[in-house]
Amino acid sequence: MAVATISNVRLAGVAACVPKGRRTTADYADLTVEERIKFTKTTGIEERRVAGPEQCMSDFCCAAAERLLAELQWEKEDIQVLVCVTQTPDYPIPATGVSLQHRLGLSRDCLAFDINLGCSGYVYGLMVAASLLQTLGGKKALLLVGDTSTKITHEHDRTAAPLFGDAGTATALTYDPAAPVMRFDLHSDGAGAQAIIIRAGGFRQPLTLDAMRVREVEPGVFRAPVNVELNGVDVFNFGLREVPGTVQAVLTAAQCQIADVDQFVFHQANWLMNEMIRKKIKVPEGKCPYSLRLFGNTSCSSIPLTLVTECRAVLLSGRQRMIFCGFGIGLSWATALVEATNVVCPELVEI
Amino acid sequence: MDNSRFLRNFTDNIEGIDVAAITLDTPLTHIPQWDSMAILTTLAMVDTEYGVQISGVEVQRAKLVRDLMNAVAAKLSK
Numbered sequence: 001m002a003v004a005t006i007s008n009v010r011l012a013g014v015a016a017c018v019p020k021g022r023r024t025t026a027d028y029a030d031l032t033v034e035e036r037i038k039f040t041k042t043t044g045i046e047e048r049r050v051a052g053p054e055q056c057m058s059d060f061c062c063a064a065a066e067r068l069l070a071e072l073q074w075e076k077e078d079i080q081v082l083v084c085v086t087q088t089p090d091y092p093i094p095a096t097g098v099s100l101q102h103r104l105g106l107s108r109d110c111l112a113f114d115i116n117l118g119c120s121g122y123v124y125g126l127m128v129a130a131s132l133l134q135t136l137g138g139k140k141a142l143l144l145v146g147d148t149s150t151k152i153t154h155e156h157d158r159t160a161a162p163l164f165g166d167a168g169t170a171t172a173l174t175y176d177p178a179a180p181v182m183r184f185d186l187h188s189d190g191a192g193a194q195a196i197i198i199r200a201g202g203f204r205q206p207l208t209l210d211a212m213r214v215r216e217v218e219p220g221v222f223r224a225p226v227n228v229e230l231n232g233v234d235v236f237n238f239g240l241r242e243v244p245g246t247v248q249a250v251l252t253a254a255q256c257q258i259a260d261v262d263q264f265v266f267h268q269a270n271w272l273m274n275e276m277i278r279k280k281i282k283v284p285e286g287k288c289p290y291s292l293r294l295f296g297n298t299s300c301s302s303i304p305l306t307l308v309t310e311c312r313a314v315l316l317s318g319r320q321r322m323i324f325c326g327f328g329i330g331l332s333w334a335t336a337l338v339e340a341t342n343v344v345c346p347e348l349v350e351i
Numbered sequence: 352m353d354n355s356r357f358l359r360n361f362t363d364n365i366e367g368i369d370v371a372a373i374t375l376d377t378p379l380t381h382i383p384q385w386d387s388m389a390i391l392t393t394l395a396m397v398d399t400e401y402g403v404q405i406s407g408v409e410v411q412r413a414k415l416v417r418d419l420m421n422a423v424a425a426k427l428s429k
Contacts, residue, residue: 035388159387232387232390234407237407240398240404272395276398
């Protein structure tokens with residue numbers, strides 16, 4: 001797509017919630033001690049948060065949204081749009097976004113639905129929510145983005161399990177004719193559908209007992225067809241190939257240089273991949289925050305979680321021009337340029 | 352393609368590797384450090400040094416260090 005612009009919509013706030021449960025790379029017994037050290041050095045991941053058996057993404061999003069709405073002091077009836085982005089919904093149907101409308105006590109006049117996207121999902125959700133707000137010409141929107149990837153990854157799949165952490169986030173948007181324009185660049189390449197996939201449990205390959213049976217797919221790597229399968233090499237190449245172009249497209253459309261942007265908040269894939277991308281775009285180190293070390297790859301939550309854990313001080317200090325860029329499952333990738341002023345950003349919530 | 356330069360780039364990039372024992376004809380499976388992390392750092396090296404990308408399939412097909420070099424050379428000649 002050509003770079004799109006959205007006017008009259010302002011980023012009002014962002015909040016994030018993680019489970020209290022922690023797992024460390026140092027304790028991950030499916031890797032040898034040497035492998036654990038090398039894993040942390042390459043991916044940057046030391047720790048991640050893991051949801052308890054009773055905890056769903058909606059619980060984290062709900063807690064983040066409650067905290068955010070309280071700090072914003074918004075009237076719940078003013079929220080007319082609820083967009084939920086997840087690949088780990090509470091139920092196959094109905095949509096988790098609709099149940100969140102009720103749980104948060106929002107009006108029945110609020111439209112609500114889910115978007116099935118992962119690492120690119122925050123930027124997609126931001127554009128969809130902002131577009132709807134612009135179309136409706138008023139009031140407020142909530143974007144609830146979260147995943148519990150640890151529940152779909154087999155714990156003995158050492159090619160995937162030690163990468164992922166769980167989180168849920170809430171982002172508040174408000175109609176504001178004085179808001180600076182937001183710019184978006186969104187892409188898809190379904191040819192890469194096999195790169196990150198759960199093969200069974202949909203209707204192409206229905207849920208059967210066999211689909212739940214765990215296999216040793218390569219020496220020391222265990223998973224069932226209902227678990228996530230990740231082709232790290234293809235995803236790595238994809239990121240290096242596509243991300244620099246989408247970031248550049250948005251900067252060009254905005255007639256911006258790297259120096260004009262305060263923060264480049266990338267999806268937290270892994271340190272090596274993100275650093276390669278950063279160097280290709282020539283972004284200085286200090287402008288690229290990382291939440292990888294303590295939270296791992298949190299799928300669609302990674303950008304708002306990084307905003308809360310790493311950028312809170314700068315967000316609260318005043319005006320920030322930010323690039324958000326997500327890339328991954330689909331394959332799908334997206335960039336947004338957002339000017340953040342007076343953003344409400346509560347401290348990280350833990351439940 | 353400068354063979355010795357590729358070999359040096361390859362070995363420089365993998366931590367703990369026995370540089371003296373590795374030639375272009377060393378089977379990748381004989382290199383104890385050749386694991387999924389080494390694959391990623393090699394992809395990163397190929398992207399940085401040669402400006403091309405080798406695919407997951409090409410990495411899987413490669414038996415010898417030389418096969419990786421040939422995969423890169425094939426991309427460069429296109």
